[in-house]
Amino acid sequence: MSDAPIGIFDSGFGGLTVARAVLDQLPGEPILYLGDSARQPYGPRPIAEVREYALEMLDQLVREGVKMLVIACNSASSAMLRDARERYAGIPVVEVIFPAARRAVAATRNGKVGLIATHATVTSRAYDDAFEIAPHIELTSVACPRFVEFVERGVTMSPELLDVARAYLAPIIEAGCDTLILGCTHYPLLTGVISYVVGDGVTLVSSADETAKDVYRLLHDRGMARAEAAAPPVHRFRATGDPDVFSAIGRRFLGPVIGYVESPSDTSVFRLTP
Amino acid sequence: MSDAPIGIFDSGFGGLTVARAVLDQLPGEPILYLGDSARQPYGPRPIAEVREYALEMLDQLVREGVKMLVIACNSASSAMLRDARERYAGIPVVEVIFPAARRAVAATRNGKVGLIATHATVTSRAYDDAFEIAPHIELTSVACPRFVEFVERGVTMSPELLDVARAYLAPIIEAGCDTLILGCTHYPLLTGVISYVVGDGVTLVSSADETAKDVYRLLHDRGMARAEAAAPPVHRFRATGDPDVFSAIGRRFLGPVIGYVESPSDTSVFRLTP
Structure with a gap:
């Protein structure tokens, strides 16, 4: 068992769909999301450059002590999955392809x-x-x-x-x-x-959904899940670019949160007799 | 085009997975979610009772002026889809089965x-x-x-x-x-x-996902979508039971929101040279 976070990396925002699928399936696991929003999109860059940037990002996640690496970016996955597996021996690496x-x-x-x-x-x-x-x-x-x-x-x-x-x-x-x-x-x-x-x-x-299933499987099979009774996890989101832009666009991906919940007594229009 | 909300009804919390899929696919549409959490679960109740409760809930959504009804509950769908279609002629009804x-x-x-x-x-x-x-x-x-x-x-x-x-x-x-x-x-x-x-x-x-696709299709084909340039929608959640309980369990369904976003300058551990 391990309380360390799952590290999820993407060039920008798209990986948030992967993050959300992981949060859905593993609500007790803390995640540390790193988006290289200052240098996104990776798509148009040469493979060697994508590899350099992506490894730099994964290095940071590893320094923060993540227990697993998720490359939540198709471009990066195709550029450096093998390099990542070699470089971070001992830390499982999951990708999206x-x-x-x-x-x-x-x-x-x-x-x-x-x-x-x-x-x-x-x-x-x-x-x-x-x-x-x-x-x-x-x-x-x-x-x-x-x-x-x-x-x-x-x-x-x-x-x-x-x-x-x-x-x-x-x-x-x-x-x-x-x-x-x-x-x-x-x-x-x-x-x-x-x-x-x-x-x-x-x-x-x-x-996104299929990658989350792989994360679930790996976490279970290697006995790396967090203890069930642990306190609610703290999730962290980190962006290399403007945090406000990340936060605004990110909301589109993670969706709204339930704020105020109305009850029947809130308005006379709703007369419930349960 | 219509600015009216999409009404989503469930006996309790499960319908929130449908709500989220609708929010994902139609981020510009306001939803009004009604959970009959005071009387959930519907599962063990006789069909006639489920029908009575569910129609009462849908009546409320219709009184609030929703443009479409989504029965996001398998038990209710099987009990009263036909009744709902008859009762709310003119308002499209989507269900989950x-x-x-x-x-x-x-x-x-x-x-x-x-x-x-x-x-x-x-x-x-x-x-x-x-x-x-x-x-x-x-x-x-x-x-x-x-x-x-x-x-x-x-x-x-x-x-x-x-x-x-x-x-x-x-x-x-x-x-x-x-x-x-x-x-x-x-x-x-x-x-x-x-x-x-x-x-x-x-x-x-x-x-949940398949129902959201039906909502998308119907909204498009009947020209009932909200104008693209409209202000961000306001979503409402209403529960017949304790609002705090609804809010707490509901978070498990809609997931966390992105709060504070870290940037590279937050800590000396992260030294980025983009």
Whole structure:
């Protein structure tokens, strides 16, 4: 058992969907989230640079004593998973690509799997590599660079977004994919529009949810969970860029908190006779 | 377009997973959540009583001018969906059973679908009815009454929970189900342990996520969404029982909010040179 936090790293905000899935499944575990918001997005940077930045971030998490590292960023995962495993021997490292790829292989009925992701992730061919040993899988990859901007603006149903989504997703529909990997940690917040466009017959695989399942499994199997009776965990969020910007955009990802709860006596309109 | 809130009703807390999925997918829409926490759980009550209570709750939401009703409770859905549609003609009513059943039919590869739910939902045979026109689907239903208690206590990895989960899920594994419906709105918060026990080859269908997709679709197709440029929405939570208890348990469902965000200058341990 260990009271140390789970370290979650992303280039910016997207990894917060992973953080939230971990918080959902492991509400007793403290997390330390580190977003490199000063240097995001990593997508357009050369792989060597992504690797350098990402290892610098993970070094910081390790110095803070995290018990596990979660690389909650597809671009970083594809650039430096192997380096991280070598560098931090003894600290388990979880990333976002393999959990989603595994789930897609299990879910597809016709072997036609779609991938939507950033330019960087698509061109890294990290998912193609993950599917290397499953030759019956036919992967259709589409870069959807503009989705991130809509998520961060909180726009999920504008005519403009629907046009963009229809254009991005046309090759997925044309290929007859029955399973679609949301290969960018921002995309779970566009499930509504994506499902609307591809139809509800298509199984959506969220790399955030699948990664949280891996974190759960690893924590259990290695006996690293926090004691059940411990005090409520304290979560920490750290950003290399402007903390206020991080806080504002981050709210879109972690959602609102329940503030004041009304009761029946609050208003005469509500007359309850329970 | 309409600025009116989306009304979400549940017997207590579970519907908050539906509320959160709606908030994720439609961050611009105000919601009015009504939990009948004074009279929960509905599960053990006779259907006629569930119907009476649930219609009373929906009446209140309608009086508050909601533009759509979401019955975020499996027990209530199975008891009074038809009544609600008749009673509130003109206001779209979304419930949690059909969206999940539809998704399961699309997802299964071998036709063997599992259902875990409360006693009330299993004995109502509401999911059996939903699958009536899909005779190739072989449904294995298991009531998991104790899961709710673990969720509300925030326990997701204790040896006791794992024992309970293994016992509950044994018939699902034995039947060879490749798809499992989480037929109670509490269960998405146990995805980690459920997936751990049944294995990651099984596709989990969350009625919360599927219901949110239906809300998205309906709102779009009927042109009922709020204007994009409108001010941030105000969400309201109302409970028939103790507001403080609701607020405390509710936090487990909606998750923590990002409070203070650290920046590199906060501590000398973190020296960043971006």
